[in-house]
Amino acid sequence: MNTDDFISVLAQDSTVRWPFGRTLAVATASGVAITGLAFFLGVGFRPDIAQALDTGRFLFKFLVTLALATMATGLIWRIARPGIPVGRWNWTLLAAPILLGGAVIVELLVMPESTWMSSLVGTNARHCLTLIPLLAIAPLICLLIALRQGAPARPGIAGAIAGLAASGIAASFYAASCTDDSPLFVATWYPIATVIVVLAGYLAGSRFLKW
Amino acid sequence: MNSPTREEEWAIWLRAAISGDVGAYRRFLEDVTPRLRAMARRRCERYGALANDVEDIVQEVLLAIHLKRGTWDQSRPIGPWISTIVRNKLVDTLRRRGRHVSVPIEDIVDTFEAEEQTDSLERQDVERMLEQLKEHQRDIVRSISIEGTTVRETANRLHMSEGAVRVALHRALKALALRYRSDFT
Numbered sequence: 001m002n003t004d005d006f007i008s009v010l011a012q013d014s015t016v017r018w019p020f021g022r023t024l025a026v027a028t029a030s031g032v033a034i035t036g037l038a039f040f041l042g043v044g045f046r047p048d049i050a051q052a053l054d055t056g057r058f059l060f061k062f063l064v065t066l067a068l069a070t071m072a073t074g075l076i077w078r079i080a081r082p083g084i085p086v087g088r089w090n091w092t093l094l095a096a097p098i099l100l101g102g103a104v105i106v107e108l109l110v111m112p113e114s115t116w117m118s119s120l121v122g123t124n125a126r127h128c129l130t131l132i133p134l135l136a137i138a139p140l141i142c143l144l145i146a147l148r149q150g151a152p153a154r155p156g157i158a159g160a161i162a163g164l165a166a167s168g169i170a171a172s173f174y175a176a177s178c179t180d181d182s183p184l185f186v187a188t189w190y191p192i193a194t195v196i197v198v199l200a201g202y203l204a205g206s207r208f209l210k211w
Numbered sequence: 212m213n214s215p216t217r218e219e220e221w222a223i224w225l226r227a228a229i230s231g232d233v234g235a236y237r238r239f240l241e242d243v244t245p246r247l248r249a250m251a252r253r254r255c256e257r258y259g260a261l262a263n264d265v266e267d268i269v270q271e272v273l274l275a276i277h278l279k280r281g282t283w284d285q286s287r288p289i290g291p292w293i294s295t296i297v298r299n300k301l302v303d304t305l306r307r308r309g310r311h312v313s314v315p316i317e318d319i320v321d322t323f324e325a326e327e328q329t330d331s332l333e334r335q336d337v338e339r340m341l342e343q344l345k346e347h348q349r350d351i352v353r354s355i356s357i358e359g360t361t362v363r364e365t366a367n368r369l370h371m372s373e374g375a376v377r378v379a380l381h382r383a384l385k386a387l388a389l390r391y392r393s394d395f396t
Contacts (some may be wrong), residue, residue: 003244008243009272009355011240012233012362013277014229019281082279084292163353
């Protein structure tokens with residue numbers, strides 16, 4: 001087939017019904033919705049949610065997880081579309097670790113040393129390590145499906161960032177059920193759960209996001 | 212400097228194409244192709260022994276542009292978008308042909324600005340990939356590739372609805388890209 005004929009074939013398929021931006025928006029919303037549903041049906045708020053809402057340490061967890069979710073999702077928007085400079089968006093991924101690091105320092109300064117170890121170990125480590133990855137499955141799959149319509153230069157990295165966004169979403173729900181609010185706990189167990197999801201995203205991305 | 216107007220023209224055509232203007236899309240692809248060919252030829256000359264592959268590479272890059280046209284953010288200039296797609300696809304396709312290459316983005320931009328005309332050549336790769344598609348997908352692609360046939364005429368000829376032909380054509384092109392990816396690895 002010569003190139004002119006090939007162009008004729010492509011031209012007949014001109015219409016785009018789902019521009020990438022819309023696909024990604026729907027995928028993100030679906031991921032959040034499914035995880036929300038799974039959370040409210042299967043996990044639920046912690047029993048003392050009303051009192052917890054009055055404490056800064058509880059609310060601070062959401063600042064960290066939502067920072068991760070929004071920054072990583074924003075980055076996906078850029079890396080999946082060719083020719084958009086990522087620029088300083090890479091650095092926004094540091095927002096969550098920096099917030100968390102600051103909180104850890106404050107905790108170490110204001111709390112007596114005798115409480116550190118029990119705060120770090122907490123009571124829900126096992127839940128944290130299983131529920132965050134489980135709740136992240138739906139958003140990760142939704143984002144990967146959307147990314148297949150995108151054109152990321154580095155498929156593995158794109159998958160890993162989808163994993164970051166998915167863990168941010170999952171952790172934002174999980175944090176409402178977990179009674180461990182110490183930054184020492186959050187800074188220990190949440191990142192381990194996140195690494196699991198990021199790794200899964202990286203492997204899936206290298207495999208399924210080539211174009 | 213004629214590149215700003217060219218890019219503006221491409222943007223107008225592709226925008227129209229995305230909302231269904233077949234003619235505008237054809238003009239866009241026909242205007243992009245000679246520049247793709249010049250880029251592909253330069254790469255092939257530099258890395259040797261690939262001169263016969265130029266047109267195959269052009270067709271593969273066209274297919275990538277086609278399948279990823281939804282990633283162009285219409286509020287942004289089209290130049291950086293298309294240069295990046297072409298660069299990434301060129302590196303990818305040359306690597307699969309056993310050539311490890313790097314393609315600076317500036318080269319792509321420069322070539323897009325240069326004028327170059329050459330004839331379209333008959334090539335085999337796409338035929339070989341077509342052989343591997345499902346029969347009805349192959350029939351649709353072949354039918355449309357026959358001079359100027361539209362989706363509607365193809366639908367009539369194959370006794371299918373226009374919608375069904377559109378869907379089958381789109382799937383066939385996606386399947387074709389998948390064949391390209393797996394064929395050379």
